[in-house]
Structures are given as structure tokens and as C-alpha cells.
Amino acid sequence: MTQIGEIALWVALVLSIWGAGAAFVGGRTKRGDIALSGERTVIVVFALLAIASLAIIAAFLGNEYQYQYVAGYSNRELPTFYKISGLWAGQTGSLVFWALLLSLFSSVTIVQNRNRNREFMPYVAGTLLVVLAFFLVVIVTVSNPFTQLPFAPADGRGLNPQLQNYWMTIHPPTLYLGFTAFTIPFAFAVAALLNGKLDTRWITTTRRWTLLSWFFLTNGIIFGMMWAYVELGWGGYWFWDPVENASLLPWLTATAFLHSVMIQEKRGMLKMWNMLLVLGTFLLCILATFLTRSGLIESVHTFATNLPIAFIFLGFMSVLTVISAGLVWWRRSELEPEAQVDSFVSREAAFLGNNLIFVGAMFAVLWGTLFPLISEGLVDQRIAVGPPFYNRVAIPLGLILLALMGIGPVIAWRKASKRNLQRNFTWPVIVGVIVAAVMWLSGVRHAQVILTFALGAFVLTTVVVEFKKGTVARARIEGEGLGKAFVHLIERNRRRYGGYIIHVGLVVMFMGFAGAAYDMESEVGGMLPGESTEIESPFGHTYRLTYQDISAYTHTNGWTFAASVQVEKDGVPVGVLTPMQRTFNQRQEINMEVGIRRVWNEDLYIILAGVDDLDGIANGTNARPAATFRILINPLVPWIWSGGIIMAIGTLIALWPSVPTGQLPAEAKTRTGVKREEELAGV
């Protein structure tokens, strides 16, 4: 099976080079047969990459440790689930996985467009195959998963303990799905530049791909936050680590694009800007892979470093940048706007502001991430840039975005009149001011927290008012009940109302972030079984924690040391938490599993930071081991995850295909009794 896998990779490489050439030549010479050959190659390359991926999984499941990659990331005792996820556990396999997902999305695109967008497709296929060919060249030349060791070891090194976690298993594939899905809009953008069809068609064609990519990027980032929160054992979810930042960069520009594209669709403006955003976002996806893989910047993701590959990626990114810039410069006259912004007080201006902030935030994060390298290159001194820098730069930008999130969707196009502003913003402003005032009167003095909640209330009110206006109007016009009108309102305008729901999710998430201002922390060393400690919650109650004992037992791959901590809230027992330390047979590393008690407004978070005499506990010779606990109360963290779920629901609503008017329910009638289809047909 593995030999077939390796052969499949080589054949896929040759075919993708052939396919790319055929697609571009076919597109240029208008030879449909040659172009079609190129397009069909994409599907064959997908099949070959699927075979190669299955071969890698088979090697993991079959414990074939003669392969360097399998020996490095697996061992006999590793659970089957993690053996399967070995495909993307290490750099070599994850490159194959990247290529597999890209070829899958490329094949879907080719099939979807077999009878439409024909003038784009040869160039789209060509671009996709060039990217695939690049990945395949890297895979077969410098990062081959089928490279064999000089001898076959009896067992492998095992998977990094920190990666043996559910969230970590799904976090990388979700991010890869986001990165690879964005290659489709990129390919259409390049195709539009090559064939000169620069109207909104390439944008509307790729709208769902952009949103799908954004959906995966968002969820990939949130899964990564969850992994960091439960697995790294430092009590936080976002650390502004270079690799975390790398995943945030394309998300920021993709989000900017999702907003600015509406201006192009509606007003024919920002064509050049949108083109640059799509090209830039894809380049940032490649940069993210470069930063993750290079290890050039110190990161908690130090389990994956390879300088040669990093420089190959850097080279590829440079070539793509030059080609993209050249194409945009070549077509610059055709990217002129068809209309102008009429007023600073308009939806166009609000969206422009939003884009400016998103791109500004992207630049700030990129600058901070690369600054250690830049400073080392320029003044021979590696200046580290830690979270306080990002917080200071990003929080004000985040607050401006929060305000724009309330303004942009409801302000009028072209020029907002005084009446429009009054109608749309009176209630939201009043609610925002009331929230700020009540918080101040309640004793909250943290300016950022007050602003976050006040602006959040402002945004939520605009959304509620929009839903109410739409529902009531629809109920009146269509003669429907409010519940039915509400559902139909969303069904008929999925993109718009899905977008509002995403905004709600983001507001809830921002409020969750603001809770960090009130984190409480305590560290208690040398506790003996039976001893207690207390920590006060910012919500006024007190937790009393009693360390009961530590139990030691073997798991499939090593030892687990679980401390039992009895938790009482204001004197009432509420349960037992079991923070753990895990050791692994193949790796001299200790992995922490935190104990979390979650309620709607806070997490009680306990880390077993240290245990005296692990060997004594394992052997049963130490009945009263001393332990060190780090105890945190993280207010509003559950809101972050809830916000993420709301955002995912909103994105799925926006992504869901609209009901074609021909398939509307037959009983759907207007209040005048005319069938909806007839009314739509103008009867």
C-alpha cells in the first residue's frame, strides 16, 4: 500500500505540472480540448492524493516504523484515533493533507463549473494546479512521508503529548480547510486578471467559497483557543503567539473582504481593493504556513520546525507576490471604480472604515510578529514582542470595529439623511449609554470593559431593531404570524440576517474577552491532602478548595496522576475537580490536564502545577504527596465559546443555499390572496 502511495505522489506531481500547462495553454489559445484536459487533471490529482493519504494512514495503523514519519509521530500504544490523525500530526503529513484538501476543493470547483464560467475555468484550473504542483514538489523532494530509515525500529517515538487532545486533533485540519478553501477565490481572482473579465462575476461565483473559508478559519482559530485553554495549562486561550498570529492574519483580511465585496456588488466600487484583499489573504495563508513551519520565531508551537521548507515557502510566496502585483498593475485601468463615495456618512464609508481597521489590525499583528526578525536583521538584537504590545494596539482597534459593527449594517447607502440616522441609531445609542451608566454606577471602573459592554449593547440593539423591523414588516405585508415571518425573513435573506447573527456572536465573544480584566489568580505550593485554600470570585462568592489526594494509574501510553480537589461555593459542596499530570512512555515530557468547573459566567480553573515524588505515588510508597496548585477564576470565558457557536450558526445560515423562487411553498400567499409565485412573476 505504501509503495502505491509513494508512486501516487510522483504521478500526481507529473500530472499537475502537465495539467497546469495544458489549462493555461488551452485558455490562452482558446483550445477547449486542451483546457478540458487540464481541468480533468485536477480530479485525477485528487484521486492520487487520496491514495497517498490512505497509504500514510495505513502505515500508521500498521505500525510501519521503517518510515521516518511514522516512527517520529506514533508508537504501538498510541490510540487508533491519534494514529489516524497522524496524517496531519507532523509537517510531512500535514503538507500531504494540505494538498489533499486543496485537490478536493479544486475538484468540487471544476465539477460545479463544468457548464458555466467557462472563460474563467482554464485559468482557475491552471492556478490551482500550480499551487498543487508546488506542494507536491515540496512533498516529494524535501518532505517525503515515505522516506525510510536505515533500519526499522521496534517502536516509534510517539505523538507529542500536547497533541494528544481532541481539540488539537481537529484544530489543524479546520485551519487547513480554511487556508485551502481560500485558494479557490484566489484562483478566480487570478483568472479574472488574466482574462480581463473584472466585473462582479468572479466575486459572486466565489462568494460561498470565501464564506466557507472564513467559516473554517474562524472555527480553526477558536478550536486552537480551546486547545490552548485546556491543554497548555497557563489559564489563557490566546497568547499572541507567532503561530496563533499567523492564523489570525488571513482571517482579518478575509473578514475585510467579506465586507468590502458588498460595496463592489452594490456600487461597483473598490474593485482594485477587493482584488488586493483576495490576493493578499491567500499570500497570508502561505505566510501562516511559513511561520508555523519555520520555527524562525520562538513559539509554543515549537514541535514543527524545518528551515529548508520555510525558505521554499518564502520563495513561493515571493514569486506569487510578484506575479500578483504584476497582474494587478497590468489590469489597473480596468479596476477603476464605477461610482464614488457620495458622503462620509454612508454605508460605503462605514465599510471603508471597517476595512481600514481590519487591514490596520492585520499590519499591527504582522509587524509585531515579524519584529523580532526585523530587529535582529537591522540592529542585530532580537527584540521580543509580547502580549502587552498586541493588547495595547489591538484593543482600541477592536473597540472601533465593535462600533462600526453597529453602524455599518444599518446606515443608508450613498448618503445617510438626518432622519435615517435618527430612525436607526436613537435606541441603540440610548441603550449603549444606559449600559455604560449602570456599569459605572455599579462600581465598574475599567474603561475598556465599560466601552466593550456599552458598544456591545449598541450593536445588539441595532440587530434586535433590524430583526424586529423586518419581522413586523414581513408579517404585515405577507399576512403571516410573527414566528413564521421571522423564519421566512431569515430564509429569504440568509446572507444579511446570517451576518447579523455573526455580529451577535462576535459581540458576545468580545464581552467574554473583556472578562479577562477581572481574572483572579492564586498559587498554593506544598499543599498536603486534607488542606484547603480559598479564592474569591469577582462575582462576589468564594470558592473553598480542599486537596483530597492524588491517584496514579496507567493509561494506554504512560502514567496519569490525578489530584482530587473538593470544591465548595460559599460553603456548599459543588463537586470534585481532577487536575492531572500525564507522563508518556516514549517522551520525557509531562503534560497537564487542567480541572475546569464551568458555570454560565465564569470558569474555576485549577492547574496541578507540581507534584512531589511522582515515583513514590506510582509505587504506592508515598500516601501523602505534597502538591502545588495554580487556581484561577476566569470570568466570562464561557461567553467566548458561546459567541463562537453563535458565529458558526450565523455563518451556516449565510452559507445555506437560498430557496429558488420556483421552489417556494405553494401555499405561500400574500395578504391579497395572490399566490407568491404569481406575484413574483408580475401577474
Next chain:
Amino acid sequence: MSESLTASERGSKCIAHLVRIGLFLLFVSLAAVGDAEAQRNQDRPNADQAESAIAQLRSPYCPGLMLEVCPSPNAAALRDSIYELAAEGRTSGELIEWMIGRHGEEWRGVPQRSGAGLWAWIMPPLALLLGIGIVVGWLRGNRTESKEKQLAVADVSDADRERLTAAMREWEESGGEEEV
């Protein structure tokens, strides 16, 4: 018609109730948060200086992590030392210099606001200001062009102008939206 209006009124009331309940829950949770800030770390003298210093230092014991979140026992000991020095009256800056002096410059987690570190701080706002300048300049240029074009096509009859004004008024009254 009257039935649907009643239904809409009911809906409005229902939404208003939901908003009120939401705001109430929000206020209750926040009111409790209010006085907590002052209670933090009351037990350690000059703790704010120590916290400020710890928040700006990287941990020599956890690669890539800041000292304030590093779970290593060595990091805990270092944090304790900083709290003890803070209790002696040292400022945040002095505490950072003490730690850097012992462990090395590479553990500074936040760029200094002088020398090469200054560039880290000034580039993001400069880039944003530049972006704002470009956008505002572009918008102003567009508006001037747009006015010139409007002047060039100003031959609109009074009747057309009235119709246009009426249509605009109607559109605005509908909320300026195109889809319901």
C-alpha cells in the same frame, strides 16, 4: 389588517421584554464585578508594581510563554522573588531591570520605547494614519469629481426634481432598505 397589527404589537412587546431581561442579567452580573477590582492582591504590598513587571517579562523556563502564565515551579519562584522585591518598594521598571540583569535582555517581553524598540510601537499607528490619510484623500477627490459631474448634468426640470424628491422621501420612509 388589525389582527396583523396586534400580532406585531405583541411581537414588539415580546422583543422589548427579552431586551429588558437580557439587560437585567447583564447588570446583575456586572454589578457584582464592580467592586472586585479593588480587592485583587490586597494581601501583597506594592503588588501592582510586581504585577506590571511580571506582565512585561518572558519566562526563562517556558519557551514562548510570558512569566505571568508560565506554570513551571521555577517561574513561580521567580514571580515570588519579584513580589518580595516589590514589597521593598521597587518600581515596575526597577523590577524589570533586576530580572533582565539576572537572566538577560532576551527575556524582556515588551519592546522598550527607545532605540530600535521604538519602531515596534510607532509603525502600527503610523500605518493606520497613512491609511486614513489615503482613504480621506481619495474620498475628497471623488467627491470633488462627483460635484463637477453633477454640475455638468444639472439640466433637470423642476417637475423631474419634484418627482425625484418625492421618490427619495418615500424611499427614506421605507427605511432606506431594499429587501424585507
